[in-house]
Amino acid sequence: MPNSTNTVKIGIIREGKIPPDARAPLTPEQCAEAMVELPVRIVVQPSPVRCFKNEEYTAHGIHLQEDLSDCDVLLGIKEVPVAQLLGGKTYLFFSHTMKKQPHNRHLLQAVLQKNIRLIDYEALTDERGERLIAFGFYAGIVGAHNALWTWGRRTGQFSLPRLCESHDYAEVLEVYEKLILPPLRIVLTGTGRVSTGAAKNLRDMGILQVAPEEFLEKDFSEAVFTQIAAQDYVKHREGQAFDKTHFYAHGEEYVSAFAPYYRRADIFINGIFYDKKAPAFFTVEEMQQPDFQIKVIADVTCDIVPDSSVPSTIRASKIADPVFGFNPKIGQETPPYLPDSVDVMSIDNLPSELPRDASAFFGRQLLEKILPELLHGRASDAIRRGMIAENGSLTLEFRYLADYVAIQV
Structure with a gap:
């Protein structure tokens, strides 16, 4: 898990689900703010459908980068198509697997097979069980x-x-x-x-x-x-x-x-x-x-x-x-x-x-509540609670999904 002693490289992925979602986890302004306030470097995968144009990111000093394989953390919104998952990375997105949704079984199986650390926004909660980030x-x-x-x-x-x-x-x-x-x-x-x-x-x-x-x-x-x-x-x-x-x-x-x-x-x-x-x-x-x-x-x-x-x-x-x-x-x-x-x-x-407004609202929560916790790595209880998979296995809180991922279709 990333820690606060090194600069963490974060990539904002292009939404690949069809139909594509226009929302973004961080606005251009928030990306620039994060790089000032936190030990992170952010790059953005170009997208023709994102509500913020590629040029809006570059105008705020955010580099465009097609290949995100050198990033430590990858941020998205909706489920990532299996073919686009990069093995061994830390991903944050809405996986829609926590309720054993049949259509996303293969996604979670691929996450485990590729040794991906999956943190689901929906599972990020405080000690009372209240969600920390939502649309x-x-x-x-x-x-x-x-x-x-x-x-x-x-x-x-x-x-x-x-x-x-x-x-x-x-x-x-x-x-x-x-x-x-x-x-x-x-x-x-x-x-x-x-x-x-x-x-x-x-x-x-x-x-x-x-x-x-x-x-x-x-x-x-x-x-x-x-x-x-x-x-x-x-x-x-x-x-x-x-x-x-x-x-x-x-x-x-x-x-x-x-x-x-x-x-x-x-x-x-x-x-x-x-x-x-x-x-x-x-x-x-x-x-x-x-x-x-x-x-x-x-x-x-x-x-x-x-x-x-x-x-x-x-x-x-x-x-x-x-x-x-x-x-x-x-x-x-x-x-x-x-x-x-x-x-x-x-x-x-x-x-x-309302993708621009919704993205700005979501990104503010991500910037203030989640990214600082992410930089604390294993020391963060919030990140631990939100982590569905790590090192090819389901985490303790999500072992109830074992029968779900065991089914081969």
């Missing part, structure tokens, strides 16, 4: 925007640009200043990074935030949203008082209390972390009832049926085709914007719609 905040921002964009497309009441067609978030804020919304009612679930980002976006649009009780009991002449936590949308099946710790440990003992919200909301933005032991917000049968008022669902967390808190999230949608319809009467997908269907926005890589 969730921007997933929330984009998800909330897309919820309103979908409503505008469905009803024709207003029009919003796609974020993926905007230079950055600042450009969209200028649009929001002129936006006139009808008296919509929006319910947002969750209190974490995703929901915090979504709430910021709704406030940036000028939408008034109201308490859950007000949302359920009052009528408003302007667009409003409420943000609800677990104690608002579930209850113990035996009537016991809600206890957050107990709910997270014994979700199967709880039932949904979300019905009052689906009777009052036009738009539902889902930002919770879902444990399949917990109840879904509602059933397909409830969606068939006349009092189910929701017409647009932005499922930012995008857990797919059957392990989903939202029964209409039957698949992930894509940035190029963000919305599909779901007809609860037949339980099937339809084209979007039909009267008998609920429109579902379930893009699974939302931060990619």
Whole structure:
């Protein structure tokens, strides 16, 4: 592992997954800052799709380098294609292997075969188990925007640009200043990074935030949203008082209390972390009832049926085709914007719609929280917790993946 006594050479890899991701782990400015503040040298593999042009890096004194074989550490975003992995290196990227995802089994097998030290951003946590680095905040921002964009497309009441067609978030804020919304009612679930980002976006649009009780009991002449936590949308099946710790440990003992919200909301933005032991917000049968008022669902967390808190999230949608319809009467997908269907926005890589802003946000966390820890090497508990593989073996925390990588397909 690199240590703080020597200059560590870091390479930012070109994203190789198809379709390619435009995000970067560090912006040009952050690369330059890192080389001043830390004992590192950073080079960048040229890319035609990265949101920051090659010339933006060179303008900040960052060299372009195609062959990264002399680098100590390689930084990426999405899964690295097996053929592009360099043996014996330390990699940081989102591997999507921690839940034994079948499509990435071969990737983790190759990591072990090539003696790669794999540090997964998703596994980098503090001593309380809280993640140190994530894109969730921007997933929330984009998800909330897309919820309103979908409503505008469905009803024709207003029009919003796609974020993926905007230079950055600042450009969209200028649009929001002129936006006139009808008296919509929006319910947002969750209190974490995703929901915090979504709430910021709704406030940036000028939408008034109201308490859950007000949302359920009052009528408003302007667009409003409420943000609800677990104690608002579930209850113990035996009537016991809600206890957050107990709910997270014994979700199967709880039932949904979300019905009052689906009777009052036009738009539902889902930002919770879902444990399949917990109840879904509602059933397909409830969606068939006349009092189910929701017409647009932005499922930012995008857990797919059957392990989903939202029964209409039957698949992930894509940035190029963000919305599909779901007809609860037949339980099937339809084209979007039909009267008998609920429109579902379930893009699974939302931060990619605002790659420059999301990259800057992510890179700040990487620069301040992760790179200093990485330079401490084995002395860093955070890096140890985030390390899936080393020296051809799974680390102690990830030995539960042994059966996953043992399967030969």
